[in-house]
Amino acid sequence: MRATPRLVAIAICLIVLAIVPPVATAMGEPYYLRLFERIMIFAIAAISLDLILGYGGMVSFGHAAYLGIGGYAVAIFSYYGVGSGWVHFPVTIVGSALIALFIGAISLRTSGMYFIMITLAFTQMLYFLGVSLEEYGGDDGINTDRSGFAKLIDLYDPWTLYYFTFGWLLLCLLISWRLVNSRFGMVIRGAFSNETRMQAIGFPTYRYKLAAFAIAGAMCGVAGALLANITEFVTPEYMHWFRSGEIMVMVLLGGMGTLFGPLLGAAVFLLLEEVLKEVTQHWQIIFGPLFVILVLFARRGLWGLIPDREDRDG
Amino acid sequence: MSFLLIVEQTLNGIQFGVFLFLISAGLTLVFGIMNMVNLTHGSLYMMGAYYAFALTNLTGSFYLAILLMIPAALVTGIVLELVALRTLYSRDHLDQVLATFGLILFFNELVRLVWGPENKRFDIPQSLSGHVEIIPGIPYPEYRVAIIAVGLLVAVFLYFLIARTRIGMLVRAGASNRMMVGALGVNIRLLYTVIFGIGAALAGLAGGMAGPILSVGTGMGEGMLILAFVVIVIGGIGSIRGALVASVLVGIVETVGRSTVPILLQGFLSRDVANTAGPALASMLIYVVMAAVLFFRPQGLFPARTG
Amino acid sequence: MAEPILAVSGLVKRFGGVVATDNVHFDVTRGEIHAVIGPNGAGKTTFVAQIAGQLRPDAGRIVFAGEDVTRLSGPQRSQRGLARSFQITSVxxxxxxxxxxxxxxxxxxxxxxxxxxxxxxxxxxxxxxxxxxxxxxxxxxxxxxxxxxxxxxxxxxxxxxxxxxxPKLLLLDEPTAGMGAEDSERMTAFLATLKSRYAMLLIEHDMNAVFALADRITVLVYGRAIATGTPEAIRGNDAVRAAYLGDDMPDRVA
Structure with missing residues (x-):
């Protein structure tokens, strides 16, 4: 492989993420661990959304639903005394995939605005479901233990929790990279580029898009389970539609239909939020209009600003 | 007793449907004619409530406040359209979603900056604070009756606007075929601004009237916005008739469902289970209705778009 | 000739009050190029869309390679060997x-x-x-x-x-659309080289291409197939001449 600027950028990103724990500990700022864990978790969510949004052209405005499903999978099983991560994560993945399959099966029958609004509405439905389940804290949310992995992985150790999250991020990047370049990925990208043509050459595109929708949901579910683990707290707010919007902004900010763009987007989004919060209590009055500017003037995202030798994204 | 409850809840549902109709009438036109996904409509509803609150305090009269609030909301909508939204018409839906999402954050923060973070309350005017028996034996708050009446007036006003005026003719043409309006050589930009302004005024009116019975706060518009989406999707994008029917449907299902589903469930489930599942099911009900409608009619009940 | 690879019978498609396809019977035999011509608005696009599976006909049957495909989707028909190209480049x-x-x-x-x-x-x-x-x-x-x-x-x-x-059948929707004379000739020559290998349903405006390639021609006017026959027969057909009156069509082609 040649050292294109993009490969260098990827290497720097991953190295920075890898050395956060020792650096933060040396600086006596354990808060940075939490911040970068959040970045990695939202990066996973954004990577998963990018699979269907950036590569597949499915403008899902309800991706936060799966954060909630992952979160509640951890919290509810812990509530009933099942604290094993060997249960939490498989349940999260299968549960998110099944719910995404249901939502996708109905939503993908429509397109355009209808698709956007229906995915939004389904997530809102799950949000209100969370609010109305008094048993699991309802509106107030519910405290949860971290997932246990016997003696193997102890998530109460801060470094372990961090590298556990980092490991999931790497796995999701790998999966995403293989997926978009596989035969399956070509069908998804082809269906975005020209669905009529895909059908004319013989692809029943619906089932492939639906499968991609479910895979993305499962991946985002993992992000939710991780979020529950770092915060030890789950609320319906995980599924608030603002969160769906934020994940979309991260994807666009980083670069749609790119592998590392979502990671970059999540990092810049959350760091910018931190900085603006320092500057003013009314930071959203700056943050909001920034989205407008982003959309109007920086469509290709941050990843698009890094030069590449070939004009092709992987 | 149970029958009375259902009648009362149905009236409440209709009244809630009126709010939804006022919001979704303008929104469905923006979606259908400008082909624009606009999330700021909920913010206009919120602004209407804050305007009404501020003007009531200023003038001491709720009615005067509502009268003044309508042009204020209209102007807010027009300014918003001219400054920000106009450039988004030609963009794809994703851009529109994200940009208007950013504008929601802006409006929420603006309101917090001007009026502070705590929720506001103002009272139902004295002259409408009584009850009236529309159906003998069921006293019903006058204010809510007034809201239903305003909703009917607006529906009639929109009917005449759309059925009888030149703007209405263009709106009808635009909703079914956007290209055609352009071909008619109409000043499209002006038409869009006018439609948007009227939509903003109606959303603001809903907010203003909602002020005394729902609490006024940031984020009040977002729940309504998403319900308005459900209404538009069920009714069919671009169809005001669809918006009216779906508003009332969603309003009734939402209101009646919340009070009756838990009771109905108690009939065949244990009390504990019913108390847990009831509210959960009730809050999901309208989305189930939406999913069902779309399953059979992916374009909604009254599809307006033909090309 | 052997059994047809494509057999269309009694095809009807209406849009509101307009009959876009009016009881059309049509077939393509193996190894044959069957061209469909007709003035603008004759319903050629609607006809192709129904055969390709993008539009459902209101009545009639489409049999492809011995199988009734009337109710199959576009991808399913493609899987059975029906391939199409688009009038407006679609890549x-x-x-x-x-x-x-x-x-x-x-x-x-x-x-x-x-x-x-x-x-x-x-x-x-x-x-x-x-x-x-x-x-x-x-x-x-x-x-x-x-x-x-x-x-x-x-x-x-x-x-x-x-x-x-x-494919077993190529459905070519104006393969020379938007081409200059030179490119158009090259495309026609290329299609001629495919002639022995594939059956083709050719929709075409370029009459030079049609008369150079087609074994049979069907003329579609207002959704009706008014004539089917060899290029010579079509050239001499009065009804076709009448339909093309004013158009610079068959009789100008040598």
Whole structure:
């Protein structure tokens, strides 16, 4: 492989993420661990959304639903005394995939605005479901233990929790990279580029898009389970539609239909939020209009600003 | 007793449907004619409530406040359209979603900056604070009756606007075929601004009237916005008739469902289970209705778009 | 002649009050080029869309390769060997020419729930794709983004994608659309080389191409098939002359 600027950028990103724990500990700022864990978790969510949004052209405005499903999978099983991560994560993945399959099966029958609004509405439905389940804290949310992995992985150790999250991020990047370049990925990208043509050459595109929708949901579910683990707290707010919007902004900010763009987007989004919060209590009055500017003037995202030798994204 | 409850809840549902109709009438036109996904409509509803609150305090009269609030909301909508939204018409839906999402954050923060973070309350005017028996034996708050009446007036006003005026003719043409309006050589930009302004005024009116019975706060518009989406999707994008029917449907299902589903469930489930599942099911009900409608009619009940 | 590869009977399609396809009977035999011509608005596009499976007819039957496909979807018909090209160039503009054809190969190489191996290094896709590109004369342009190809080359790519699905019948919707005279002649010559290998249903405005290629011609006017016959028979048909009155059509073609 040649050292294109993009490969260098990827290497720097991953190295920075890898050395956060020792650096933060040396600086006596354990808060940075939490911040970068959040970045990695939202990066996973954004990577998963990018699979269907950036590569597949499915403008899902309800991706936060799966954060909630992952979160509640951890919290509810812990509530009933099942604290094993060997249960939490498989349940999260299968549960998110099944719910995404249901939502996708109905939503993908429509397109355009209808698709956007229906995915939004389904997530809102799950949000209100969370609010109305008094048993699991309802509106107030519910405290949860971290997932246990016997003696193997102890998530109460801060470094372990961090590298556990980092490991999931790497796995999701790998999966995403293989997926978009596989035969399956070509069908998804082809269906975005020209669905009529895909059908004319013989692809029943619906089932492939639906499968991609479910895979993305499962991946985002993992992000939710991780979020529950770092915060030890789950609320319906995980599924608030603002969160769906934020994940979309991260994807666009980083670069749609790119592998590392979502990671970059999540990092810049959350760091910018931190900085603006320092500057003013009314930071959203700056943050909001920034989205407008982003959309109007920086469509290709941050990843698009890094030069590449070939004009092709992987 | 149970029958009375259902009648009362149905009236409440209709009244809630009126709010939804006022919001979704303008929104469905923006979606259908400008082909624009606009999330700021909920913010206009919120602004209407804050305007009404501020003007009531200023003038001491709720009615005067509502009268003044309508042009204020209209102007807010027009300014918003001219400054920000106009450039988004030609963009794809994703851009529109994200940009208007950013504008929601802006409006929420603006309101917090001007009026502070705590929720506001103002009272139902004295002259409408009584009850009236529309159906003998069921006293019903006058204010809510007034809201239903305003909703009917607006529906009639929109009917005449759309059925009888030149703007209405263009709106009808635009909703079914956007290209055609352009071909008619109409000043499209002006038409869009006018439609948007009227939509903003109606959303603001809903907010203003909602002020005394729902609490006024940031984020009040977002729940309504998403319900308005459900209404538009069920009714069919671009169809005001669809918006009216779906508003009332969603309003009734939402209101009646919340009070009756838990009771109905108690009939065949244990009390504990019913108390847990009831509210959960009730809050999901309208989305189930939406999913069902779309399953059979992916374009909604009254599809307006033909090309 | 053997049994037809495509047999359409009693096809009807209405849009509101307009009858776009009016009780059309039509067939293509194996190895034959059957052209459909007609003035603008004759319903050619609607006819093609019904055969390709994008529109459901209101009445009638479409039998393809001995099987009733009337109720099958477009992808299902493609899987059975019915390939089409589009009047308005329809390629994956952001993919290379090679990747375009490889996708068409992939569509007919079993299911695509293969999530891990890189498709662009999959010899089972790339090798046949190269062969098809070479066949249509685009071998040298394999790695150019198809959006950057010249118009004529994009039209060739359209055909290449149809050929890559190893079809039993080619449904060509104005393959020379938007081409200059020179490109148009080249395309006609190319289609002639395919003649022995594929049955074709050819929709075409370019009468030079039609009369050079077609074994039979059907004339569609206002949704009705007013005449079917050999090029000579069509040229001499009074009804056809009447329909084309004012148009510079069959009699000008030598």
């Amino acid at each position: 994956f503009r952001d993919l290379s020419a090679l990747a375009n054809v490889a996708l068409a190969i992939q569509a007919h190489a079993g299911h695509s729930f293969r999530l891990w191996r890189r498709a662009d290094r999959d010899a089972a896709l790339v090798e046949p794709a190269r062969a098809v590109l070479a066949d249509v004369g685009l071998a040298a342009r394999a790695h150019v983004k198809s959006g950057n190809l010249a118009h004529g080359e994009q039209r060739q790519l359209e055909i290449a994608m149809a050929l890559a699905t190893r």
